[in-house]
Amino acid sequence: MNKLVLLKQYMISKYIRRFHSRKAIEAYQHKKIKKHLSFVLNYSPFYQNYYRNHQLHWETLPVISKREMMDHFDELNTVGIEKEKAFQLAAKAEITRDFSPKIDDVSIGLSSGTSGNRGVFLVSEKESAMWAGEVLAKLLPGSLFQEHKIAFFLRANNNLYESTKSSKISFHFFDLVEELHHHMSKLNDLKPTIIIAPPSMLRIIAEWKRDQHIDINPKKVISVAEVLEDVDKIFIEDIFQQTLHQVYQATEGFLATTCSQGVLHMNEDLLAIQKEYLDKENGIFVPIITDFTRRTQPLIRYRLNDVLIERKTPCLCGSHFLALERIDGRCDDIFYGVHKHTEKKHMLFPDFIRRAIMFSSEDILEYKVTQKELLSIDIKLKVKHDRSEVEALVIQELVKLWKEHMLVLPQFSFTEYDLIASDRKRKRIESVLKEEIQHETI
Ligand SMILES: [Zn+2]
Numbered sequence: 001m002n003k004l005v006l007l008k009q010y011m012i013s014k015y016i017r018r019f020h021s022r023k024a025i026e027a028y029q030h031k032k033i034k035k036h037l038s039f040v041l042n043y044s045p046f047y048q049n050y051y052r053n054h055q056l057h058w059e060t061l062p063v064i065s066k067r068e069m070m071d072h073f074d075e076l077n078t079v080g081i082e083k084e085k086a087f088q089l090a091a092k093a094e095i096t097r098d099f100s101p102k103i104d105d106v107s108i109g110l111s112s113g114t115s116g117n118r119g120v121f122l123v124s125e126k127e128s129a130m131w132a133g134e135v136l137a138k139l140l141p142g143s144l145f146q147e148h149k150i151a152f153f154l155r156a157n158n159n160l161y162e163s164t165k166s167s168k169i170s171f172h173f174f175d176l177v178e179e180l181h182h183h184m185s186k187l188n189d190l191k192p193t194i195i196i197a198p199p200s201m202l203r204i205i206a207e208w209k210r211d212q213h214i215d216i217n218p219k220k221v222i223s224v225a226e227v228l229e230d231v232d233k234i235f236i237e238d239i240f241q242q243t244l245h246q247v248y249q250a251t252e253g254f255l256a257t258t259c260s261q262g263v264l265h266m267n268e269d270l271l272a273i274q275k276e277y278l279d280k281e282n283g284i285f286v287p288i289i290t291d292f293t294r295r296t297q298p299l300i301r302y303r304l305n306d307v308l309i310e311r312k313t314p315c316l317c318g319s320h321f322l323a324l325e326r327i328d329g330r331c332d333d334i335f336y337g338v339h340k341h342t343e344k345k346h347m348l349f350p351d352f353i354r355r356a357i358m359f360s361s362e363d364i365l366e367y368k369v370t371q372k373e374l375l376s377i378d379i380k381l382k383v384k385h386d387r388s389e390v391e392a393l394v395i396q397e398l399v400k401l402w403k404e405h406m407l408v409l410p411q412f413s414f415t416e417y418d419l420i421a422s423d424r425k426r427k428r429i430e431s432v433l434k435e436e437i438q439h440e441t442i
Contacts (some may be wrong), residue, residue, distance in 0.1 A: 002129040009133025010144055017269055022320050029272045032292040033058045040298045043078035047300065058300065059274070063288055065303045066111075066119050077122055077297045079106060086120045097175065106296060111251035121251040122297040130293060131254060134270065136169075138257045139247065141194070141220050144168070149190060151218075153183075153197035154225075176201065188214045196247070198225040199232045200419075200426040206239035222247055227329050227350075229428045230358060231366060248327055250306075252299060253291050256324060263311065265321035273322055275310070276303070278334075283310035284349055286331060305331045309351060326351070333431045335371045337407030345374075346405055350429040353401075360397040361390045368419055371431040375410040380417040 019025045037058060040047050054061055069076060073083035081103055090110045093099045102108070107128060111119035123131065136144055145168060153174040172190055174183050176198075187205065195205065195218045202223055208214045221236065222245045237244045246264055248256035256266045266273050270293050275285035287308055291299045307330070311323040328350045335348040353369050366382040377398070383390045395412050402409050419426060 002126060005126055005129035006133040006136075007144075009130045010137045013134050013137035013269070019269070019320050025268050025320055029268065029290075029292065033272060033290055036292040036295075036298070037300070039295060040078070040300065043295075044076055044298055046072040046076035047298065049075075058290060061301050063301045063303050064299075066117070066305065069299070069302065070119060073120065079104070079122070079124070079296055081106060081122060083120060086122065090120060097177070109251045119251060123294070124296045127294055127296060134254055134267070135247075138267070139194075139220075139222065139245075140169075148194060149192045150194045150196065151187060151190060151192035153195075153201045180204065184208055184213055187216055191216050192218055194218055194220045194222065196222045196224055198426070199223045199228045199236070200226060202236050202244075203232050206236045210239050220245060224249060226426055227327055227428070229354065231364065231428070246327075250304070252302065252304060253289065253294070255287075255289070255304075256327075259315060259317040259319055261315055261317045263315045263317065264324040264327070265315070265317075265319050266324065268321045274301070278307065278347065279349065282349075282351075283312060283325065284308075284328065284351070285310065307331055307334065307349060329427070329429060333427065333429055335377075335429075335431055336374060336433060337402055337405060337410070338374060340406050340408055346407055348401070348405065348407075353398075353429050356397040356401045357394060360393040363390050364394075366417060366419070367428060368417070369429050371433055373410075374433065375408065377410050377412050379412060379414050380419065381414065382417040 019028065037056060041051070050064075051061055070083070073086075074081075085103065086108045089101055089103060090108045093101060093108075094110065105125035107123045107125075109121040109123065111121060140148060148169045149172070150169065151172050151174055153176055155176045172186075172192065174186065174197075183205075187208075195202070195216075197205065202221060205214070209216065218240065221240050221242065223233075223236075224247045228244070228246055233244050243258075243262040245258040245262065246256075247254075247258075248264060248266075253271055254267055255271070256264045258264050266287075271289045271291040274288040274290075276288055277285045285308055286303060287306065288301055288303050289299060290301055307328040309325040309328050311325045315323045333350055335350070335353060336345045337348055338344075339346050357364065357367050357369065361383070363384040363386075364381060365384060368380040370378045370380075372378055379391075379394060379398075381387070381390060381394065391414055398412055399409060
């Protein structure tokens with residue numbers, strides 16, 4: 001790990017780089033991207049070819065998604081790493097739980113996804129040091145030179161995360177694959193000052209604290225890797241008596257972090273965001289990112305598979321970076337209904353479902369809503385008091401939602417709430433509709 005690079009990036013991000021207006025951000029991005037593009041066009045055969053017949057105004061270059069990125073992996077990266085080789089190394093690390101091997105100085109990361117749809121990501125030693133500097137600048141309470149004990153719950157460790165170690169900062173990887181009870185005593189012994197974990201795990205840790213199984217008082221709690229639902233946010237904040245922070249970090253990049261107000265801001269000093277609106281009125285969009293800091297595997301006009309909701313009012317923290325109301329979910333988890341008259345498919349965003357559930361009753365402790373078929377919705381509820389009363393209220397709200405959008409009413413059914421925290425990528429709103437049905441509409 002190049003400590004100097006890390007420290008330089010930390011200082012720049014924390015103390016030097018400031019933007020006093022939207023205009024200043026855009027000018028900065030424009031300058032960076034221009035320089036970045038000239039590098040990419042020299043070293044990435046894929047982009048050379050892809051942009052051949054286009055004018056080099058970055059804003060309008062053709063978009064790529066994970067599919068194109070993976071299909072052209074070998075020619076897209078600028079260090080000549082083959083996809084097969086990268087896959088093998090990453091897959092082996094997942095099995096042995098030893099995440100240290102690299103190809104030359106490049107770390108390999110796997111993104112989540114169904115088996116045929118996993119992404120492989122490459123990060124060089126220098127990029128990894130810069131990443132660590134940025135993360136520390138944006139996340140550490142106080143300064144880099146104070147003592148911090150960070151507990152990081154992840155499904156897979158990565159060289160990237162280990163790289164943030166120093167004498168003052170100790171970094172402790174909690175493997176989510178392990179049995180839960182191991183974590184309880186480890187947490188108690190460590191007494192972390194910062195906890196970073198998916199909200200499902202944070203909820204369990206909060207329950208342990210509430211039931212006095214553990215005695216920890218972290219200064220900062222950060223939610224990662226899964227969509228943070230209000231029902232979990234409220235619970236976790238209540239137990240830890242502090243604002244729950246969030247990091248929107250994917251293998252694709254360090255995308256957003258919460259400010260002092262607990263509001264998510266996109267990291268527009270590292271990447272440019274363009275919005276592909278799905279519902280402009282409600283500020284719902286899919287982000288197209290152009291990362292101007294990563295040279296090993298350049299991502300230019302890369303369409304993420306996420307649905308975000310922009311914030312309509314400026315944030316009190318004063319930052320001009322794009323503020324989000326929330327991360328709504330994956331594009332794959334958008335629900336679909338059938339229009340009563342036209343019979344066309346119509347999108348219902350996770351946020352609509354979430355609101356309907358939260359609005360229906362205050363007695364709901366936990367929930368999960370799954371679209372199984374176009375006309376079949378499954379609901380799991382954990383409630384405080386009278387179950388049948390809550391179920392009736394939930395149905396009432398969902399029927400109202402479907403009717404508002406003029407959709408044919410589906411069958412709503414209730415099943416036992418049986419979610420466990422170790423579920424892979426736990427979601428509270430999920431669609432398991434077949435891909436063909438989803439894509440018919442778009
Ligand atoms: Zn803010």
